Amino acid sequence: MMDPKILTLFEEVLKIDSTSGRERALAEFLLDRLEAPSKEAFEVDDGTLNLLFKWGSAPKVVFCSHLDTVPPYIEPVFGYDKVAGRGACDAKGQWISMYAACKELERRGKDGFALLLVSGEEVGSVGAKAFSGTLKAPLLVIGEPTDNIPVSAAKGTKSYDLKFIGEPFHSGYPDKGRSAVEMFMDFLIGLEIEADFPVDRVLGETTWNVGMLRSDNPKNVLSPELTCQLYFRTTFASDALVQKWMERRRPGVEVKALGGDAPCEYYVPEGFKGKPVAFGSDAPHLAGFDKKTICGPGSIFVAHRDDEQITFAEMETAIENYIKIYEGNN
Numbered sequence: 273m274m275d276p277k278i279l280t281l282f283e284e285v286l287k288i289d290s291t292s293g294r295e296r297a298l299a300e301f302l303l304d305r306l307e308a309p310s311k312e313a314f315e316v317d318d319g320t321l322n323l324l325f326k327w328g329s330a331p332k333v334v335f336c337s338h339l340d341t342v343p344p345y346i347e348p349v350f351g352y353d354k355v356a357g358r359g360a361c362d363a364k365g366q367w368i369s370m371y372a373a374c375k376e377l378e379r380r381g382k383d384g385f386a387l388l389l390v391s392g393e394e395v396g397s398v399g400a401k402a403f404s405g406t407l408k409a410p411l412l413v414i415g416e417p418t419d420n421i422p423v424s425a426a427k428g429t430k431s432y433d434l435k436f437i438g439e440p441f442h443s444g445y446p447d448k449g450r451s452a453v454e455m456f457m458d459f460l461i462g463l464e465i466e467a468d469f470p471v472d473r474v475l476g477e478t479t480w481n482v483g484m485l486r487s488d489n490p491k492n493v494l495s496p497e498l499t500c501q502l503y504f505r506t507t508f509a510s511d512a513l514v515q516k517w518m519e520r521r522r523p524g525v526e527v528k529a530l531g532g533d534a535p536c537e538y539y540v541p542e543g544f545k546g547k548p549v550a551f552g553s554d555a556p557h558l559a560g561f562d563k564k565t566i567c568g569p570g571s572i573f574v575a576h577r578d579d580e581q582i583t584f585a586e587m588e589t590a591i592e593n594y595i596k597i598y599e600g601n602n
Contacts, residue, residue: 274584274591275372281305282368286348286357290364292395295339296320302339302389306371316402320391324407327374328383333598334407334561335370335385337363337415337568338393338400338554342576356581361570363393365582366415366590369569373594385598393554396531400554411539411601412561413594416553417570417582420589422538424546425474426553426566428506429532430514433499434459437524440489440496452498453487455524467517472507475535475548478514479505501530505550508535539563541597567593 284305290298299321303313308325316322320339341359348357359365367389374387388407392398416423436456441449460482469478480502487498504514511534518527533556540546544567551572555564569586 274588275375278368278372278375279584281371282355282364283348283350285364285368286355286359289345290339290341290359291343291345292340292392293318293320295391298339299323299389299391306387308374308387314403314406316391316399318392318398320399322391322399322403323389324386325371325374325388326386327378328385330384331386331407331409332384333386333411333413333601334388334409335367335374335413335415335594336388336390336554336558337366337370339367339389339391340394342394346578346580353585354581354583356579358580360580361417361568361582362572362575362580363415363417363568365570365587366417366568369587369590370413370415370594372587373591373598376591376595377598382598382602384602390554397554397557400557404557404559406560408560410562411597412555412558412564413597414553414555414564414566415568415590416551416566417572417575418547418549418567419571420567420569420586420593422540422544422546423549423566424540425508425537425548426535426555427475427550428511428535428556429552430504430506430511430518431530431532432502432518433528433530434502435526436498437526438494438496438498441494443492443494446494449494450524452495452524453489456487456498456500459522459525463517467513469507469510469513469517472509472535475507475509475550478507478510479550504532505552506532506535511535533557539565541565541567542600543596544593565597567597
């Protein structure tokens with residue numbers, strides 16, 4: 273059974289709205305409430321905080337996850353065997369499990385480990401990028417919902433701002449103008465049919481998603497402009513090809529690259545079996561670590577959903593796993 277004090281802490285943090293940009297209040301709460309021999313807070317340029325709790329001056333293993341959650345905030349609902357609500361598994365359940373593991377290691381008289389909590393993972397790993405290189409250690413353990421199975425490889429990401437510039441005209445005479453909406457549709461058809469990115473033997477297919485789609489034209493006027501963001505999940509086989517395809521010149525289409533990260537292989541601790549995943553994390557953005565592993569309780573298939581949840585059994589398994597990972601690297 274999980275420590276009642278840890279469960280109470282979990283309930284308290286789930287009641288704090290820490291959607292991206294609002295996580296400072298949670299960081300300040302944790303700086304006061306979490307117990308560790310060493311506590312440090314680091315200001316991030318966007319007004320948020322990163323937190324570092326250390327047991328020993330030179331940690332060999334650093335446990336890490338993120339403070340922010342995706343919106344909207346959803347109040348927690350506790351059951352006898354699980355809890356639902358925003359952040360339950362992505363990622364408050366991660367670092368609560370990590371903290372519980374740290375406290376158990378402390379109880380056993382161990383040291384040489386740390387807990388790093390960063391801001392802004394859901395909005396481009398802002399906190400991780402700000403902290404990168406501040407601390408060096410042999411192993412970084414990133415907490416993400418992986419069903420407690422370490423990640424062997426993860427897809428990369430590539431993000432773009434797109435603007436389609438049309439020529440407005442009366443919609444009764446579409447041949448006299450050019451609709452930015454139709455230009456956008458032609459672009460997507462080309463992406464779906466012409467791009468033909470190869471299927472990777474490890475990470476599978478390249479996927480993409482459209483967000484922030486906007487065209488404010490009246491229904492009886494051809495659209496003069498459409499803007500959106502395009503977000504790719506790339507593989508070892510497609511990462512460079514995606515960038516090359518997006519760099520093509522297309523009349524009336526403006527493309528601005530927003531960055532991202534490359535697909536990567538990760539360390540699978542001894543005694544564990546790994547699996548590839550299609551989601552991103554702070555791992556590529558944190559320098560200073562010889563090895564990195566990604567592992568945590570909960571399922572990615574409920575993360576970012578209104579039914580986000582985690583079971584206490586999953587968290588108990590995660591605590592045991594984190595202790596095993598520490599023991600295997602000391």
